[in-house]
Amino acid sequence: MAGSITTNNLSATFGEVRAIEGISIEIIANKVTALIGPSGCGKSTFLRCLNRMHELVPGAGTTGEVIWDGRNIYAPDVDATDVRRGIGMVFQKPNPFPLMSIADNVSAGLRLAGSKRNKSAMEEAVERSLRLAALWDEVKNKLHKPGGSLSGGQQQRLCIARALAVEPDVILMDEPCSALDPASTQKIEDTMDKLKDNYTIVIVTHNMQQAGRVSDFTGFLLTQESGEPGRLIEYGPTSKIFTMPDHKETENYITGRFG
Amino acid sequence: MNNGFNRRRRNAISGLAYLLCVLATIIALIPLMLILFYVISQGAPALNLDFLTQLPKPVGETGGGMGNAIVGSLMLIGIAAVVGLPLGVLAGTYLAEFRSPRLSWTVRLLADILSGVPSIIIGVFVYTLLVLTMKHFSALAGGVALAILMLPTVARTTEEMLRMVPDTLREASLALGIPRWRTIVSIIIKTAGGGIITGIMLALARIAGETAPLLFTALSSRTWPTGLDKPVASLPVQIYTYAISPYEDWHQQAWAGSLVLVIMVLLLSVGSKLYFGRKMRSVR
Numbered sequence: 001m002a003g004s005i006t007t008n009n010l011s012a013t014f015g016e017v018r019a020i021e022g023i024s025i026e027i028i029a030n031k032v033t034a035l036i037g038p039s040g041c042g043k044s045t046f047l048r049c050l051n052r053m054h055e056l057v058p059g060a061g062t063t064g065e066v067i068w069d070g071r072n073i074y075a076p077d078v079d080a081t082d083v084r085r086g087i088g089m090v091f092q093k094p095n096p097f098p099l100m101s102i103a104d105n106v107s108a109g110l111r112l113a114g115s116k117r118n119k120s121a122m123e124e125a126v127e128r129s130l131r132l133a134a135l136w137d138e139v140k141n142k143l144h145k146p147g148g149s150l151s152g153g154q155q156q157r158l159c160i161a162r163a164l165a166v167e168p169d170v171i172l173m174d175e176p177c178s179a180l181d182p183a184s185t186q187k188i189e190d191t192m193d194k195l196k197d198n199y200t201i202v203i204v205t206h207n208m209q210q211a212g213r214v215s216d217f218t219g220f221l222l223t224q225e226s227g228e229p230g231r232l233i234e235y236g237p238t239s240k241i242f243t244m245p246d247h248k249e250t251e252n253y254i255t256g257r258f259g
Numbered sequence: 260m261n262n263g264f265n266r267r268r269r270n271a272i273s274g275l276a277y278l279l280c281v282l283a284t285i286i287a288l289i290p291l292m293l294i295l296f297y298v299i300s301q302g303a304p305a306l307n308l309d310f311l312t313q314l315p316k317p318v319g320e321t322g323g324g325m326g327n328a329i330v331g332s333l334m335l336i337g338i339a340a341v342v343g344l345p346l347g348v349l350a351g352t353y354l355a356e357f358r359s360p361r362l363s364w365t366v367r368l369l370a371d372i373l374s375g376v377p378s379i380i381i382g383v384f385v386y387t388l389l390v391l392t393m394k395h396f397s398a399l400a401g402g403v404a405l406a407i408l409m410l411p412t413v414a415r416t417t418e419e420m421l422r423m424v425p426d427t428l429r430e431a432s433l434a435l436g437i438p439r440w441r442t443i444v445s446i447i448i449k450t451a452g453g454g455i456i457t458g459i460m461l462a463l464a465r466i467a468g469e470t471a472p473l474l475f476t477a478l479s480s481r482t483w484p485t486g487l488d489k490p491v492a493s494l495p496v497q498i499y500t501y502a503i504s505p506y507e508d509w510h511q512q513a514w515a516g517s518l519v520l521v522i523m524v525l526l527l528s529v530g531s532k533l534y535f536g537r538k539m540r541s542v543r
Contacts, residue, residue: 053434058358085436095427099450109435112445159431166435 002069003029003169003200005050005087010064011229012045012054018229019045023064025219025235029169032192032201034215034238036208038253041221042230043204047172050202051087052080069169085113087170088163093179094155096147096162103143105158106130109166125165133161134191153184160191164199171195173203177210189214208254212242220250295521302518305511311519315481315497321508325516327483328497331398332467332523334484335477335493338402339466343409344459350410351417351455356443367415374411381407382472390476398484398491401477405469409462416458420451453535460531464524470495494520 005027012019020042027033035043048054049062052073065072073083096105106126110117117125126143130136135157139150147158156176163171173192177185192201192214205211211218219235234241234250245251309324316323350370354363382404389400424447432442448455478490479500494516501513 051434053430056430056433081436081438083436084434088436089430089434091427091430091434093427095425095431097428097431097446097450108432108446109437112432112437112441113435162431162435 002086004068005170005200005202006065006067007050008065008067010046010049010066011062012042012049013061014057015059020049020221021229021231023221023232025232027170027200027202028217029200030196030198031216032196032203032214033217033219034211035202035204035219035221036206036211036253037221037230037233038223039206040230041223043221044174046221046230047174047202047204048089050170050172051084051089053084053089055080081113085109085166086168087172088166088168090156090159090163090171090173090176092175094152094159096150096155096158098146098148100147101144102139102147102150102158105147106161106165108162113166126161129161129165130158132164132191132195133157134187134194135161151184153180153187156180156184156188157191160188164195168199170200170202173201175204175206178206185210208256212238218242220245220247220253222249222253224249298514298517298521301511301514302516305515306518310512310515314483315512318506318509323512325492325494325497325512325519327480328492328494328516329519331477331480331484331491332494332520334398334491335401335405335473336463336467338399338487339405339409340459340463342403343406343462344413346406347410347413347462348417348455348459350414352421352443352448354414354418355421356447367418370411370414373407374415377471378408378469379471379474382475385472386475393488395488396476396478396490397488398477399487401473401491401493404472404476405466408469408472409466412462412465413459416462417451417455420454420458421447423454424450457531457535460527460534464527464531467524467527468495468520470499494523 007023007025010023011021023046035047037043045054050066050068054060054062062074064074066074068083068087071078097108100108103123103126104111106129107122110122110125127136127140130139135154138154139145139158142149147155150158156179160171160176177188180188189210192203195201203211203214215238217236218238218241220233220241221230222233223230234245234247241250242254245254309322310326311324311329312326313322313324314327315325350366354366357363385400385404385407389403390396393400428446428450429442432446433439437446473493473496477493477496479496480490480492484491498513498516498520501509501516504510
Protein backbone atom coordinates (compact mmCIF):
# COMPACT_ATOMS: atom_id res chain seq x y z
CA MET A 1 0.00 0.00 0.00
CA ALA A 2 1.32 3.43 -0.94
CA GLY A 3 1.04 4.89 2.52
CA SER A 4 2.99 2.28 4.44
CA ILE A 5 6.63 2.62 5.33
CA THR A 6 8.86 -0.16 6.56
CA THR A 7 12.29 0.45 8.01
CA ASN A 8 14.85 -2.33 8.22
CA ASN A 9 17.67 -1.96 10.70
CA LEU A 10 17.75 1.82 10.18
CA SER A 11 20.63 3.69 11.80
CA ALA A 12 21.54 7.36 11.56
CA THR A 13 24.66 9.30 12.49
CA PHE A 14 25.79 12.90 12.84
CA GLY A 15 29.48 12.59 11.99
CA GLU A 16 30.88 10.26 14.66
CA VAL A 17 27.80 10.45 16.87
CA ARG A 18 25.31 7.60 16.51
CA ALA A 19 21.84 9.10 16.89
CA ILE A 20 19.65 6.05 16.33
CA GLU A 21 20.50 2.44 15.73
CA GLY A 22 18.87 -0.66 14.39
CA ILE A 23 15.31 0.58 14.13
CA SER A 24 12.92 -1.76 12.32
CA ILE A 25 9.31 -0.74 12.28
CA GLU A 26 6.30 -1.09 9.99
CA ILE A 27 4.21 2.04 9.78
CA ILE A 28 0.66 1.14 8.79
CA ALA A 29 -1.08 3.04 6.02
CA ASN A 30 -3.99 5.35 6.90
CA LYS A 31 -3.22 5.23 10.60
CA VAL A 32 -1.66 7.71 12.96
CA THR A 33 1.59 6.47 14.42
CA ALA A 34 3.07 8.34 17.38
CA LEU A 35 6.73 8.26 18.30
CA ILE A 36 7.38 9.02 21.94
CA GLY A 37 10.44 9.05 24.15
CA PRO A 38 12.55 11.38 26.28
CA SER A 39 14.45 14.32 24.75
CA GLY A 40 17.49 13.25 22.76
CA CYS A 41 16.27 9.71 22.13
CA GLY A 42 16.46 10.27 18.37
CA LYS A 43 12.76 10.28 17.52
CA SER A 44 13.04 13.45 15.43
CA THR A 45 16.13 12.09 13.70
CA PHE A 46 14.26 8.89 12.93
CA LEU A 47 11.36 10.90 11.52
CA ARG A 48 13.71 12.94 9.33
CA CYS A 49 15.22 9.73 7.96
CA LEU A 50 11.83 8.75 6.59
CA ASN A 51 11.81 11.48 3.92
CA ARG A 52 15.54 11.96 3.56
CA MET A 53 15.64 15.26 5.41
CA HIS A 54 18.28 13.91 7.79
CA GLU A 55 20.93 13.95 5.06
CA LEU A 56 20.64 17.75 4.73
CA VAL A 57 22.62 18.14 7.95
CA PRO A 58 26.34 18.33 7.07
CA GLY A 59 28.08 15.10 8.05
CA ALA A 60 24.85 13.17 8.55
CA GLY A 61 24.63 9.57 7.41
CA THR A 62 22.21 6.65 7.39
CA THR A 63 22.46 2.89 6.99
CA GLY A 64 19.71 0.34 6.63
CA GLU A 65 16.58 0.51 4.51
CA VAL A 66 13.42 2.55 4.37
CA ILE A 67 10.94 0.81 2.11
CA TRP A 68 8.19 3.01 0.76
CA ASP A 69 6.00 2.30 -2.23
CA GLY A 70 7.91 -0.92 -2.88
CA ARG A 71 11.42 0.49 -3.03
CA ASN A 72 14.21 1.52 -0.72
CA ILE A 73 14.22 5.33 -0.65
CA TYR A 74 17.97 5.23 -0.03
CA ALA A 75 18.65 3.21 -3.20
CA PRO A 76 21.10 5.08 -5.45
CA ASP A 77 18.60 5.58 -8.26
CA VAL A 78 15.96 7.18 -6.04
CA ASP A 79 15.78 10.98 -6.07
CA ALA A 80 15.32 12.59 -2.65
CA THR A 81 13.04 15.19 -4.24
CA ASP A 82 10.56 12.49 -5.34
CA VAL A 83 10.62 10.95 -1.87
CA ARG A 84 9.82 14.28 -0.24
CA ARG A 85 6.96 14.93 -2.62
CA GLY A 86 5.35 11.68 -1.53
CA ILE A 87 6.26 11.98 2.14
CA GLY A 88 5.54 15.49 3.36
CA MET A 89 6.62 17.11 6.59
CA VAL A 90 5.31 19.58 9.15
CA PHE A 91 7.90 21.08 11.47
CA GLN A 92 8.03 21.96 15.13
CA LYS A 93 7.88 25.69 14.55
CA PRO A 94 5.48 27.02 11.91
CA ASN A 95 7.62 28.11 8.95
CA PRO A 96 5.46 29.76 6.28
CA PHE A 97 7.37 31.51 3.48
CA PRO A 98 7.50 35.10 4.74
CA LEU A 99 7.22 36.92 1.41
CA MET A 100 4.35 34.82 0.10
CA SER A 101 0.63 35.32 0.57
CA ILE A 102 -1.49 32.69 2.25
CA ALA A 103 -2.62 31.31 -1.11
CA ASP A 104 0.91 31.33 -2.53
CA ASN A 105 2.21 29.52 0.54
CA VAL A 106 -0.26 26.72 -0.04
CA SER A 107 0.43 26.45 -3.75
CA ALA A 108 4.23 26.85 -3.38
CA GLY A 109 4.92 23.14 -3.66
CA LEU A 110 2.75 22.82 -6.76
CA ARG A 111 4.17 25.88 -8.45
CA LEU A 112 7.84 25.37 -7.62
CA ALA A 113 8.09 21.63 -8.02
CA GLY A 114 7.34 21.99 -11.69
CA SER A 115 3.74 20.88 -11.95
CA LYS A 116 1.94 22.71 -14.71
CA ARG A 117 -1.60 23.62 -13.74
CA ASN A 118 -3.88 26.36 -14.84
CA LYS A 119 -5.08 29.07 -12.51
CA SER A 120 -8.43 27.57 -11.59
CA ALA A 121 -6.93 24.16 -10.86
CA MET A 122 -4.42 25.89 -8.64
CA GLU A 123 -7.17 27.79 -6.83
CA GLU A 124 -9.06 24.56 -6.32
CA ALA A 125 -5.99 22.90 -4.87
CA VAL A 126 -5.50 25.85 -2.49
CA GLU A 127 -9.09 25.71 -1.29
CA ARG A 128 -9.12 21.93 -0.94
CA SER A 129 -5.88 21.96 1.08
CA LEU A 130 -7.01 24.81 3.32
CA ARG A 131 -10.31 23.05 3.96
CA LEU A 132 -8.51 19.82 4.85
CA ALA A 133 -6.35 21.77 7.28
CA ALA A 134 -9.48 23.37 8.77
CA LEU A 135 -8.22 26.84 7.96
CA TRP A 136 -10.37 27.78 4.99
CA ASP A 137 -13.15 29.57 6.86
CA GLU A 138 -10.65 31.71 8.76
CA VAL A 139 -8.63 32.85 5.74
CA LYS A 140 -10.94 32.66 2.72
CA ASN A 141 -11.36 36.44 2.67
CA LYS A 142 -7.69 37.27 3.00
CA LEU A 143 -5.90 34.78 0.79
CA HIS A 144 -3.61 37.49 -0.55
CA LYS A 145 -2.41 38.55 2.92
CA PRO A 146 1.09 37.46 3.95
CA GLY A 147 1.29 34.04 5.61
CA GLY A 148 3.20 35.58 8.48
CA SER A 149 0.21 37.74 9.44
CA LEU A 150 -1.63 34.72 10.86
CA SER A 151 -1.46 33.57 14.48
CA GLY A 152 0.94 30.78 15.43
CA GLY A 153 -1.75 28.11 15.37
CA GLN A 154 -3.10 29.33 12.04
CA GLN A 155 0.43 29.40 10.62
CA GLN A 156 0.92 25.79 11.62
CA ARG A 157 -2.35 24.80 9.92
CA LEU A 158 -1.17 26.81 6.90
CA CYS A 159 1.98 24.68 6.91
CA ILE A 160 -0.18 21.56 7.06
CA ALA A 161 -2.23 22.84 4.11
CA ARG A 162 0.99 23.56 2.25
CA ALA A 163 2.19 20.02 2.84
CA LEU A 164 -1.20 18.59 1.78
CA ALA A 165 -1.34 20.57 -1.46
CA VAL A 166 1.30 18.43 -3.17
CA GLU A 167 -0.85 15.38 -2.34
CA PRO A 168 1.62 13.22 -0.47
CA ASP A 169 0.81 9.71 0.80
CA VAL A 170 2.43 10.25 4.16
CA ILE A 171 2.72 13.26 6.43
CA LEU A 172 5.47 13.40 9.02
CA MET A 173 4.84 15.77 11.93
CA ASP A 174 7.72 16.76 14.15
CA GLU A 175 6.16 17.97 17.41
CA PRO A 176 3.68 20.10 15.46
CA CYS A 177 1.91 21.44 18.54
CA SER A 178 4.81 22.10 20.88
CA ALA A 179 4.77 25.83 20.07
CA LEU A 180 0.98 26.16 20.21
CA ASP A 181 -1.66 26.90 22.80
CA PRO A 182 -4.25 24.24 23.81
CA ALA A 183 -7.01 25.59 21.54
CA SER A 184 -4.76 25.50 18.48
CA THR A 185 -3.49 22.07 19.51
CA GLN A 186 -7.07 20.86 19.65
CA LYS A 187 -7.71 22.10 16.11
CA ILE A 188 -4.63 20.38 14.76
CA GLU A 189 -5.54 17.13 16.48
CA ASP A 190 -9.02 17.31 14.96
CA THR A 191 -7.41 17.87 11.58
CA MET A 192 -5.20 14.82 12.01
CA ASP A 193 -8.20 12.72 12.81
CA LYS A 194 -9.86 13.75 9.54
CA LEU A 195 -6.71 13.30 7.49
CA LYS A 196 -6.37 9.67 8.55
CA ASP A 197 -8.90 8.59 5.94
CA ASN A 198 -6.59 9.51 3.10
CA TYR A 199 -3.15 9.89 4.59
CA THR A 200 -0.69 8.06 6.75
CA ILE A 201 0.51 10.21 9.63
CA VAL A 202 3.62 9.81 11.74
CA ILE A 203 3.84 12.23 14.64
CA VAL A 204 6.68 12.84 17.05
CA THR A 205 5.38 14.20 20.32
CA HIS A 206 6.57 14.97 23.81
CA ASN A 207 3.05 15.06 25.01
CA MET A 208 1.91 11.67 26.27
CA GLN A 209 -1.75 12.67 26.39
CA GLN A 210 -1.53 13.78 22.77
CA ALA A 211 -0.02 10.47 21.71
CA GLY A 212 -2.81 8.70 23.55
CA ARG A 213 -5.51 10.88 22.00
CA VAL A 214 -4.48 10.93 18.37
CA SER A 215 -2.55 7.78 17.57
CA ASP A 216 -3.47 4.25 16.61
CA PHE A 217 0.05 2.92 17.02
CA THR A 218 2.85 4.06 19.27
CA GLY A 219 6.57 3.51 19.15
CA PHE A 220 8.72 4.18 22.20
CA LEU A 221 12.34 5.17 21.64
CA LEU A 222 14.97 5.39 24.33
CA THR A 223 18.64 6.08 24.80
CA GLN A 224 19.46 3.47 27.41
CA GLU A 225 22.78 4.92 28.48
CA SER A 226 24.21 8.32 27.75
CA GLY A 227 26.38 8.25 24.64
CA GLU A 228 24.42 5.31 23.27
CA PRO A 229 22.22 5.76 20.20
CA GLY A 230 18.45 5.76 20.56
CA ARG A 231 16.74 2.43 20.00
CA LEU A 232 13.16 1.34 19.50
CA ILE A 233 12.12 -0.26 22.76
CA GLU A 234 8.57 -1.13 21.99
CA TYR A 235 6.06 -0.67 19.20
CA GLY A 236 2.43 -1.66 18.97
CA PRO A 237 -1.18 -0.50 19.12
CA THR A 238 -1.46 2.61 21.26
CA SER A 239 -4.10 1.01 23.48
CA LYS A 240 -1.73 -1.80 24.36
CA ILE A 241 1.39 0.39 24.81
CA PHE A 242 -0.50 2.68 27.15
CA THR A 243 -2.22 0.01 29.22
CA MET A 244 -0.01 -3.06 29.32
CA PRO A 245 3.38 -2.43 27.77
CA ASP A 246 5.77 -5.37 27.55
CA HIS A 247 8.76 -3.41 28.77
CA LYS A 248 9.39 -1.90 32.16
CA GLU A 249 11.03 1.20 30.59
CA THR A 250 7.95 1.91 28.52
CA GLU A 251 5.72 1.67 31.53
CA ASN A 252 8.01 3.92 33.56
CA TYR A 253 8.08 6.54 30.84
CA ILE A 254 4.36 6.49 30.21
CA THR A 255 3.46 6.68 33.86
CA GLY A 256 5.76 9.67 34.15
CA ARG A 257 8.42 8.08 36.32
CA PHE A 258 11.17 9.59 34.14
CA GLY A 259 11.74 11.61 30.99
CA MET B 260 27.88 52.82 52.64
CA ASN B 261 30.77 51.55 50.56
CA ASN B 262 28.08 50.54 48.12
CA GLY B 263 26.89 54.11 47.75
CA PHE B 264 30.38 55.26 46.97
CA ASN B 265 30.73 52.58 44.33
CA ARG B 266 27.48 53.58 42.76
CA ARG B 267 28.50 57.23 42.54
CA ARG B 268 31.80 56.18 41.03
CA ARG B 269 30.11 53.84 38.59
CA ASN B 270 27.65 56.49 37.51
CA ALA B 271 30.45 59.02 37.04
CA ILE B 272 32.43 56.62 34.84
CA SER B 273 29.32 55.72 32.89
CA GLY B 274 28.50 59.38 32.35
CA LEU B 275 32.06 60.14 31.24
CA ALA B 276 32.08 57.22 28.79
CA TYR B 277 28.75 58.35 27.38
CA LEU B 278 30.09 61.90 26.94
CA LEU B 279 33.18 60.60 25.14
CA CYS B 280 31.01 58.56 22.78
CA VAL B 281 28.88 61.59 21.93
CA LEU B 282 31.98 63.70 21.43
CA ALA B 283 33.61 61.12 19.16
CA THR B 284 30.43 60.88 17.10
CA ILE B 285 30.32 64.64 16.65
CA ILE B 286 33.99 64.80 15.69
CA ALA B 287 33.48 61.99 13.20
CA LEU B 288 30.52 63.78 11.63
CA ILE B 289 32.26 67.16 11.30
CA PRO B 290 34.32 66.28 8.19
CA LEU B 291 31.26 64.80 6.49
CA MET B 292 29.21 67.92 7.20
CA LEU B 293 32.03 70.19 6.06
CA ILE B 294 32.47 68.25 2.83
CA LEU B 295 28.77 68.36 2.07
CA PHE B 296 28.52 72.03 2.96
CA TYR B 297 31.61 72.98 0.96
CA VAL B 298 30.69 70.95 -2.11
CA ILE B 299 27.21 72.41 -2.15
CA SER B 300 28.28 76.01 -1.57
CA GLN B 301 31.04 75.84 -4.19
CA GLY B 302 29.32 73.59 -6.70
CA ALA B 303 25.77 74.90 -6.72
CA PRO B 304 26.54 78.28 -8.39
CA ALA B 305 28.15 76.57 -11.41
CA LEU B 306 25.47 73.91 -11.68
CA ASN B 307 22.89 74.52 -14.41
CA LEU B 308 21.20 72.72 -17.25
CA ASP B 309 24.09 73.42 -19.62
CA PHE B 310 26.48 71.80 -17.23
CA LEU B 311 24.44 68.61 -17.27
CA THR B 312 23.84 68.52 -21.02
CA GLN B 313 26.74 70.23 -22.80
CA LEU B 314 30.17 69.05 -23.86
CA PRO B 315 33.21 70.72 -22.28
CA LYS B 316 34.34 73.92 -24.00
CA PRO B 317 37.99 74.49 -24.94
CA VAL B 318 40.16 76.47 -22.50
CA GLY B 319 39.31 80.13 -22.56
CA GLU B 320 35.72 79.78 -23.67
CA THR B 321 33.16 80.09 -20.93
CA GLY B 322 30.18 77.77 -20.43
CA GLY B 323 30.06 74.18 -21.50
CA GLY B 324 29.51 71.25 -19.18
CA MET B 325 30.25 67.70 -18.23
CA GLY B 326 27.36 66.00 -20.00
CA ASN B 327 29.70 63.51 -21.62
CA ALA B 328 31.32 62.68 -18.29
CA ILE B 329 27.92 62.08 -16.66
CA VAL B 330 26.86 59.79 -19.51
CA GLY B 331 30.31 58.17 -19.44
CA SER B 332 30.09 57.49 -15.72
CA LEU B 333 26.65 55.93 -16.11
CA MET B 334 28.01 53.83 -18.98
CA LEU B 335 30.98 52.63 -16.91
CA ILE B 336 28.73 51.78 -13.97
CA GLY B 337 26.41 49.95 -16.37
CA ILE B 338 29.26 47.85 -17.78
CA ALA B 339 30.52 47.14 -14.27
CA ALA B 340 27.02 46.03 -13.25
CA VAL B 341 26.56 43.76 -16.27
CA VAL B 342 29.96 42.13 -15.74
CA GLY B 343 30.23 42.20 -11.96
CA LEU B 344 26.72 41.57 -10.63
CA PRO B 345 26.08 38.09 -12.08
CA LEU B 346 29.56 36.95 -11.07
CA GLY B 347 29.26 38.45 -7.59
CA VAL B 348 25.76 37.22 -6.86
CA LEU B 349 26.50 33.71 -8.14
CA ALA B 350 29.78 33.51 -6.23
CA GLY B 351 27.99 34.66 -3.07
CA THR B 352 25.28 32.05 -3.66
CA TYR B 353 27.95 29.39 -3.99
CA LEU B 354 29.57 30.47 -0.74
CA ALA B 355 26.31 30.47 1.18
CA GLU B 356 24.48 27.50 -0.28
CA PHE B 357 27.07 24.98 -1.44
CA ARG B 358 29.24 24.58 1.57
CA SER B 359 32.34 22.73 0.52
CA PRO B 360 34.34 23.74 3.57
CA ARG B 361 37.83 24.00 2.13
CA LEU B 362 36.95 25.68 -1.17
CA SER B 363 34.55 28.12 0.50
CA TRP B 364 37.22 29.09 3.00
CA THR B 365 39.69 29.76 0.18
CA VAL B 366 37.22 31.72 -1.92
CA ARG B 367 36.16 33.79 1.08
CA LEU B 368 39.79 34.58 1.93
CA LEU B 369 40.54 35.55 -1.67
CA ALA B 370 37.45 37.77 -1.79
CA ASP B 371 38.54 39.51 1.39
CA ILE B 372 42.05 40.01 0.00
CA LEU B 373 40.64 41.30 -3.29
CA SER B 374 38.49 43.84 -1.47
CA GLY B 375 41.65 45.11 0.22
CA VAL B 376 43.66 45.53 -3.00
CA PRO B 377 44.20 49.26 -3.70
CA SER B 378 42.02 50.32 -6.60
CA ILE B 379 44.97 51.69 -8.55
CA ILE B 380 46.49 48.20 -8.63
CA ILE B 381 43.28 46.90 -10.16
CA GLY B 382 43.57 49.70 -12.74
CA VAL B 383 47.11 48.61 -13.63
CA PHE B 384 45.97 44.98 -13.81
CA VAL B 385 43.17 45.75 -16.24
CA TYR B 386 45.54 48.00 -18.18
CA THR B 387 47.80 44.99 -18.75
CA LEU B 388 44.91 42.65 -19.36
CA LEU B 389 42.72 44.69 -21.72
CA VAL B 390 44.30 47.99 -22.71
CA LEU B 391 47.65 46.55 -23.82
CA THR B 392 46.05 43.64 -25.65
CA MET B 393 43.39 45.79 -27.34
CA LYS B 394 46.00 48.46 -28.01
CA HIS B 395 43.85 51.35 -26.79
CA PHE B 396 41.98 52.69 -23.79
CA SER B 397 38.30 51.82 -23.72
CA ALA B 398 35.06 52.10 -21.81
CA LEU B 399 35.06 48.33 -21.62
CA ALA B 400 38.38 48.28 -19.80
CA GLY B 401 37.13 50.91 -17.36
CA GLY B 402 33.92 49.00 -16.72
CA VAL B 403 35.81 45.76 -16.13
CA ALA B 404 38.13 47.49 -13.65
CA LEU B 405 35.10 48.78 -11.72
CA ALA B 406 33.49 45.33 -11.93
CA ILE B 407 36.54 43.71 -10.32
CA LEU B 408 36.43 46.37 -7.66
CA MET B 409 32.81 45.65 -6.74
CA LEU B 410 33.04 41.87 -7.07
CA PRO B 411 34.14 41.05 -3.51
CA THR B 412 31.59 43.41 -1.94
CA VAL B 413 28.72 41.97 -3.95
CA ALA B 414 29.81 38.37 -3.34
CA ARG B 415 30.25 38.80 0.40
CA THR B 416 27.01 40.80 0.84
CA THR B 417 25.08 38.18 -1.10
CA GLU B 418 26.61 35.46 1.05
CA GLU B 419 25.79 37.27 4.30
CA MET B 420 22.22 37.97 3.23
CA LEU B 421 21.59 34.38 2.12
CA ARG B 422 22.98 33.10 5.40
CA MET B 423 20.48 35.28 7.24
CA VAL B 424 17.63 33.30 5.69
CA PRO B 425 16.74 30.77 8.38
CA ASP B 426 17.40 27.10 7.66
CA THR B 427 13.79 26.37 8.57
CA LEU B 428 12.75 27.97 5.24
CA ARG B 429 15.24 25.82 3.30
CA GLU B 430 13.81 22.76 5.04
CA ALA B 431 10.22 23.85 4.48
CA SER B 432 10.88 24.15 0.77
CA LEU B 433 12.90 20.96 0.36
CA ALA B 434 10.33 18.99 2.36
CA LEU B 435 7.70 19.97 -0.23
CA GLY B 436 9.76 18.17 -2.86
CA ILE B 437 10.92 21.43 -4.38
CA PRO B 438 14.31 20.80 -6.04
CA ARG B 439 17.37 22.38 -4.50
CA TRP B 440 18.06 24.85 -7.34
CA ARG B 441 14.45 25.99 -7.23
CA THR B 442 14.59 26.37 -3.47
CA ILE B 443 17.65 28.58 -3.79
CA VAL B 444 16.26 30.72 -6.61
CA SER B 445 12.60 31.05 -5.64
CA ILE B 446 12.71 30.87 -1.85
CA ILE B 447 16.11 31.80 -0.52
CA ILE B 448 17.35 34.44 -2.96
CA LYS B 449 13.87 35.92 -3.07
CA THR B 450 13.66 36.14 0.71
CA ALA B 451 17.12 37.71 0.88
CA GLY B 452 16.42 39.89 -2.18
CA GLY B 453 16.01 43.18 -0.34
CA GLY B 454 19.34 42.81 1.40
CA ILE B 455 21.14 41.74 -1.76
CA ILE B 456 19.77 44.71 -3.71
CA THR B 457 20.85 47.05 -0.92
CA GLY B 458 24.35 45.58 -1.05
CA ILE B 459 24.43 45.98 -4.82
CA MET B 460 23.36 49.63 -4.64
CA LEU B 461 26.00 50.39 -2.03
CA ALA B 462 28.65 48.67 -4.16
CA LEU B 463 27.55 50.74 -7.19
CA ALA B 464 27.69 53.91 -5.09
CA ARG B 465 31.21 53.04 -4.08
CA ILE B 466 32.53 52.44 -7.59
CA ALA B 467 30.75 55.52 -8.96
CA GLY B 468 33.37 57.70 -7.28
CA GLU B 469 36.45 55.63 -8.15
CA THR B 470 39.10 57.57 -10.07
CA ALA B 471 42.37 55.65 -9.92
CA PRO B 472 41.32 52.50 -11.80
CA LEU B 473 39.86 54.61 -14.62
CA LEU B 474 43.07 56.59 -15.28
CA PHE B 475 44.71 53.59 -16.94
CA THR B 476 41.63 52.08 -18.50
CA ALA B 477 38.79 54.34 -19.60
CA LEU B 478 41.15 57.32 -19.71
CA SER B 479 39.06 60.34 -20.63
CA SER B 480 37.51 62.05 -23.58
CA ARG B 481 36.20 65.44 -24.54
CA THR B 482 33.44 64.09 -26.78
CA TRP B 483 30.29 62.09 -26.23
CA PRO B 484 30.93 58.36 -25.79
CA THR B 485 31.11 56.70 -29.20
CA GLY B 486 31.52 53.04 -28.33
CA LEU B 487 32.55 50.42 -25.84
CA ASP B 488 35.99 50.15 -27.40
CA LYS B 489 36.72 53.89 -27.22
CA PRO B 490 38.03 55.95 -24.33
CA VAL B 491 35.24 57.55 -22.36
CA ALA B 492 34.97 60.49 -19.99
CA SER B 493 33.86 59.94 -16.42
CA LEU B 494 32.92 62.32 -13.64
CA PRO B 495 35.73 61.42 -11.22
CA VAL B 496 38.47 61.66 -13.87
CA GLN B 497 36.97 64.87 -15.26
CA ILE B 498 36.85 66.37 -11.78
CA TYR B 499 40.45 65.35 -11.23
CA THR B 500 41.60 66.85 -14.54
CA TYR B 501 39.72 70.10 -13.99
CA ALA B 502 40.73 70.46 -10.35
CA ILE B 503 44.47 70.25 -11.03
CA SER B 504 44.24 72.65 -13.98
CA PRO B 505 45.35 76.28 -13.57
CA TYR B 506 42.04 77.73 -14.88
CA GLU B 507 39.55 79.35 -12.53
CA ASP B 508 36.40 78.42 -14.51
CA TRP B 509 37.58 74.79 -14.72
CA HIS B 510 37.84 74.82 -10.93
CA GLN B 511 34.24 76.01 -10.82
CA GLN B 512 33.22 73.15 -13.09
CA ALA B 513 35.14 70.65 -11.00
CA TRP B 514 33.09 71.77 -7.97
CA ALA B 515 29.87 71.39 -9.91
CA GLY B 516 30.97 67.95 -11.08
CA SER B 517 31.74 67.00 -7.48
CA LEU B 518 28.26 68.07 -6.45
CA VAL B 519 26.69 65.94 -9.20
CA LEU B 520 28.78 62.96 -8.15
CA VAL B 521 27.92 63.39 -4.48
CA ILE B 522 24.22 63.62 -5.34
CA MET B 523 24.45 60.45 -7.45
CA VAL B 524 26.15 58.54 -4.65
CA LEU B 525 23.73 59.88 -2.03
CA LEU B 526 20.75 58.88 -4.14
CA LEU B 527 22.11 55.36 -4.46
CA SER B 528 22.92 54.88 -0.79
CA VAL B 529 19.91 56.66 0.67
CA GLY B 530 17.68 54.95 -1.89
CA SER B 531 19.05 51.57 -0.91
CA LYS B 532 18.44 52.31 2.78
CA LEU B 533 14.84 53.34 2.16
CA TYR B 534 14.27 50.32 -0.06
CA PHE B 535 15.77 47.95 2.50
CA GLY B 536 13.71 49.50 5.29
CA ARG B 537 10.49 48.97 3.38
CA LYS B 538 11.47 45.43 2.46
CA MET B 539 12.21 44.55 6.08
CA ARG B 540 8.84 45.87 7.18
CA SER B 541 7.09 43.73 4.62
CA VAL B 542 8.93 40.63 5.84
CA ARG B 543 7.76 41.32 9.36
